[in-house]
Amino acid sequence: MNQYAKMIIVLMIISIASGAVLALSYEVTNPKIQEQARQKLEESVLKVIPGAAKMEVVQKEDMTIYLGLDEQGNKKGIAFKAVGSGFNGAIELMVGYNPSEGKLTGVEILSMSETPGLGAKIKEEAFTNQFNGKSVEDKFIAKEDVQAISGATISSTAVAKAVKTSLDNVMKIYPVGGDF
Amino acid sequence: MQLFKDFINGIWNENPIFRMVIGICSALAVTTAANNGIAMGMALTFVLTCSSILISLLRNIIPAKVRIPCYIIVVATFTTVVDLFMKAYFPSLYEVMGIFIPLIVVNCIVLARAEAFASKVGPVRATADALGMGLGYTWAITLISMIRELMGAGTLFGYHIMGEGFTPWTIMIMPPGAFIVMGILVGLMNMITRKPVE
Numbered sequence: 001m002n003q004y005a006k007m008i009i010v011l012m013i014i015s016i017a018s019g020a021v022l023a024l025s026y027e028v029t030n031p032k033i034q035e036q037a038r039q040k041l042e043e044s045v046l047k048v049i050p051g052a053a054k055m056e057v058v059q060k061e062d063m064t065i066y067l068g069l070d071e072q073g074n075k076k077g078i079a080f081k082a083v084g085s086g087f088n089g090a091i092e093l094m095v096g097y098n099p100s101e102g103k104l105t106g107v108e109i110l111s112m113s114e115t116p117g118l119g120a121k122i123k124e125e126a127f128t129n130q131f132n133g134k135s136v137e138d139k140f141i142a143k144e145d146v147q148a149i150s151g152a153t154i155s156s157t158a159v160a161k162a163v164k165t166s167l168d169n170v171m172k173i174y175p176v177g178g179d180f
Numbered sequence: 181m182q183l184f185k186d187f188i189n190g191i192w193n194e195n196p197i198f199r200m201v202i203g204i205c206s207a208l209a210v211t212t213a214a215n216n217g218i219a220m221g222m223a224l225t226f227v228l229t230c231s232s233i234l235i236s237l238l239r240n241i242i243p244a245k246v247r248i249p250c251y252i253i254v255v256a257t258f259t260t261v262v263d264l265f266m267k268a269y270f271p272s273l274y275e276v277m278g279i280f281i282p283l284i285v286v287n288c289i290v291l292a293r294a295e296a297f298a299s300k301v302g303p304v305r306a307t308a309d310a311l312g313m314g315l316g317y318t319w320a321i322t323l324i325s326m327i328r329e330l331m332g333a334g335t336l337f338g339y340h341i342m343g344e345g346f347t348p349w350t351i352m353i354m355p356p357g358a359f360i361v362m363g364i365l366v367g368l369m370n371m372i373t374r375k376p377v378e
Contacts, residue, residue, distance in 0.1 A: 007246045014238075014250050018257040025261045032268035040271070111275075116212065117332070117350035 041066075048096025048106030049077040060173050067180075068096070077105050078180055080170055084162025087154045088113045091122070095131075095163055102176035107131040107163060112155075119155030127156070131163060136176055140164035183308045190312030196289045197320035197362075198369040203289035206280045207321045208358040214337045217325030219273050220280065221318025223266065227258045227284050229310040232298040236306035239299045251294045252285070259284045289313060320365075327361050328352045 045055045045066040052068030059065075066079040077098040084091045091112040096105035107128045114120045121127060130147055134140070140160045142148040148156035174180045194200055197207050206224075210216045231254045235242075242250045263281045266274045274281070284290065293313055298306040329335055332352030334342035342348075351357050 003243065003245075007243045010242055011246055011249060011253075014242075014253050018253050021257055022260055025264050029264040029268035033264070036268065036271045115350075116353045117348060 044094040044108045044110060045079045045096075048079050048094050048108050049098075050096075050105055051076045055079075063169065063173065065170070065173075075180060078170070078174065080166060081110070082162040082166035084158035084165075086112055086114050086122075086158040087119050087152070088115065091155070091158050091162065093159065093162055095166060097167065097170060097174075099174040099176060099178055099180045102136045104131050104134045104136075104163070104167075107159070109159075114152070114155045118149070119152040121149045121152060122155050122159050127159075136167060136171060140167075183305060186305050186308040187312040190309060190314070190316040191319070192316070194313075195316040195320055195369075196313055197317060197324075198366055200292075201366065202292060203287045203317065204362070206283060206287060207317070207324065208355070208362065210277055210280050211321050211325035211328055211358055211361075212332070212353045213276070213329045213335075214322060214326045215273070216276055217322040218318065219270070220277060221314070221321055223262050223277075223281055224284055224287065224289070224317055225311065225314025226262055227255065228290050228293060228314045229307060230258045231255045231290060232293055232306040232310035233303050235294045236298045236301060236303040242299075247295075247299065248291075251291060251299075255290050255294070256285045289317060324358070324361050324365065327365075328357050332357060 042055050045068060046052050049068030051070050053071050054069045054073075056067040056069060057064060058067055063080065068076045068079060070076050077096055079094055079096045082093045082095050084093070089112075091114070092110040094108045094110055096107070097103075098105050109123045109128065112120070112122065114122060127147070127149060134145075138145050140146055140163055142153060142157040142160050146156065146160040190196065196203050203224075206220060210220045231251070234254050235251060238250070238254075259282060262284070266277070266281060293310060297309050301309075326336060329337075330341060331349045332354075334340060334346045334348050349357075352361070
């Protein structure tokens with residue numbers, strides 16, 4: 001056999017076999033991966049809305065809002081994603097908000113790549129808990145009304161800013177005291 | 181005997197991290213916690229063993245001129261399989277390892293063993309060599325990550341070891357810490373195995 005033909009045929013067979021293996025493992029794992037992602041999202045939503053047991057996803061003016069409902073189906077609050085630019089890249093947060101009171105109910109860090117031991121402390125509850133009960137009228141400025149982590153001002157500022165920016169956007173859809 | 185020699189070769193004499201110093205990109209990057217070290221080592225061992233066996237079986241079929249693309253396809257396939265399964269069943273580990281699992285494709289240990297060993301011998305010897313290399317890599321990076329975790333976070337496998345009064349050396353879990361720990365370990369390794377000068 002011509003050696004070039006052999007090269008092409010061998011490469012082709014290996015590629016086809018590889019494609020088949022990949023397609024198969026994708027089929028097997030994909031439902032599980034989707035489920036994991038959904039579970040993780042739901043967990044974070046339920047964590048930032050106290051009293052919520054279920055979540056419902058609603059699309060409002062190209063924003064994705066997660067409604068938190070309790071067992072009886074009463075609305076307990078809403079949650080939304082916020083993105084800030086930290087020291088080493090994007091910081092993704094889930095913010096819980098109660099529109100009827102105009103207060104935040106919780107903040108949870110979804111993903112970040114801040115410096116371990118310094119900026120990474122934004123993940124700790126000691127930092128995130130301070131946002132609970134903060135009013136929409138607050139300024140959200142690090143070192144003023146938001147306690148910054150020492151040695152990690154940039155990360156702290158990024159979180160505060162991200163919360164404020166996304167909160168302002170959400171407030172246009174869900175004004176304070178309004179229905180949600 | 182030959183098999184045992186092939187196996188032990190990767191664990192000690194030609195340890196990929198401490199002796200050959202190849203494939204250290206992932207070894208430096210993911211070794212911030214002991215769990216990551218073990219998981220990364222297992223992922224690499226799996227990919228290395230599977231691809232070594234397959235390449236060894238195909239060694240007489242693959243034309244010499246296109247062997248590198250063939251090896252890469254084989255390695256990439258196994259790596260993607262590990263990547264998908266890890267994402268599906270160990271999401272928390274997957275999150276920490278991030279891009280370093282897909283990067284096993286270009287980890288030079290895998291290609292080096294395929295080119296230098298698996299493509300020249302039968303599947304049994306190739307398996308012994310791959311397992312040895314994989315375990316050699318695993319113990320090496322687990323050791324590095326244990327030291328870094330203990331000093332940098334005061335924990336070991338997530339459990340608090342150092343008492344309350346311990347101030348973590350943050351630098352140890354940052355990139356410079358990886359170089360420091362690895363450098364010292366390579367030096368120690370050389371000291372232990374140094375042959376007396378005639």
